[in-house]
Amino acid sequence: xxxxxxxxxxxxLSPLAQGVIQRVKAAMQGRRGFPVHQPYRVFFxxxxxxxxxxxxxxxxxxxxxxxxxxxILVALTSVPILTTPSWGEFLLLPFALALGRYALxxxxxxxxxxxxxxxxxxxxxxxxxxxxxxxxAALPWILRSGSTAWPALIEVSAQLPAFDVLRAAVLMGSLxxxxxxxxxxxxxxxxxxxxxxxxxxxMVLEYSGPPLAWILLGSWTKQMMLVAAFSDLILPWGxxxxxxPQLLLIPVKWLGLxxxxxxxxxxxxxxxxxxxxxxxxxxxLLSASAVLLQFAGVR
Numbered sequence: 269x270x271x272x273x274x275x276x277x278x279x280x281l282s283p284l285a286q287g288v289i290q291r292v293k294a295a296m297q298g299r300r301g302f303p304v305h306q307p308y309r310v311f312f313x314x315x316x317x318x319x320x321x322x323x324x325x326x327x328x329x330x331x332x333x334x335x336x337x338x339x340i341l342v343a344l345t346s347v348p349i350l351t352t353p354s355w356g357e358f359l360l361l362p363f364a365l366a367l368g369r370y371a372l373x374x375x376x377x378x379x380x381x382x383x384x385x386x387x388x389x390x391x392x393x394x395x396x397x398x399x400x401x402x403x404x405a406a407l408p409w410i411l412r413s414g415s416t417a418w419p420a421l422i423e424v425s426a427q428l429p430a431f432d433v434l435r436a437a438v439l440m441g442s443l444x445x446x447x448x449x450x451x452x453x454x455x456x457x458x459x460x461x462x463x464x465x466x467x468x469x470x471m472v473l474e475y476s477g478p479p480l481a482w483i484l485l486g487s488w489t490k491q492m493m494l495v496a497a498f499s500d501l502i503l504p505w506g507x508x509x510x511x512x513p514q515l516l517l518i519p520v521k522w523l524g525l526x527x528x529x530x531x532x533x534x535x536x537x538x539x540x541x542x543x544x545x546x547x548x549x550x551x552x553l554l555s556a557s558a559v560l561l562q563f564a565g566v567r
Contacts, residue, residue, distance in 0.1 A: 387470020
């Protein structure tokens with residue numbers, strides 16, 4: 269029951285996190301920008317509008333937004349937020365993300381538009397590269413604990429020194445895959461509708477009204493869930509602690525990652541699609557170097 273309230277709080281805060289990123293990017297670019305609560309306005313505006321469907325749309329396109337949002341919520345049930353669920357399984361995270369990605373890719377193909385097919389093809393290619401990177405981010409903790417359960421992984425991470433080479437290498441690799449999975453620069457540009465560069469936007473271009481609102485809520489929740497997952501896995505300070513100053517470390521970590529993502533976007537140019545394997549390969553390489561450092565006994 270306690271974790272259910274934490275899940276609800278994270279879902280409600282996810283549009284605010286998106287607003288923080290947009291606000292920081294606007295400040296770095298010398299613009300006034302929208303207020304941080306603008307994503308809430310966008311969501312409720314879409315909910316009040318009617319949905320328009322392409323003539324070729326079938327039940328696949330109509331059902332995909334709910335499957336996408338449902339897959340994110342299933343993954344969220346096991347991800348630590350303020351406390352660590354006793355039954356949480358890390359492997360549920362990449363599998364649930366893959367299910368949501370597959371649902372949107374099928375919906376994009378269901379529209380029978382060139383941009384939908386192009387976006388789904390790019391998204392599935394990117395997913396095939398990102399999923400091993402997510403698993404690699406937890407590999408050092410999995411080898412140390414001999415388990416893929418969240419409680420064991422966080423216990424191992426908490427035993428390491430605060431300033432550790434192993435922790436730093438995994439953190440840098442996780443930040444790269446976090447930008448990729450959230451569809452942010454330098455992998456994807458969430459602020460553009462230029463057809464030649466769209467990945468995620470290409471798949472949802474034909475959506476409108478409430479279905480688009482569910483997709484946006486799912487994307488914002490996914491972003492906040494990954495921020496919470498990686499921060500609690502790599503920087504587990506304050507997790508499960510008593511209410512008070514120690515518990516305040518968790519939103520501070522989240523805010524630090526969100527601001528860091530916005531700063532990287534502000535100083536990054538979009539990577540060419542053919543260079544994305546090298547980009548995500550760097551994430552896997554950083555996590556693999558952490559494993560080698562672990563076996564070498566380097567601290």
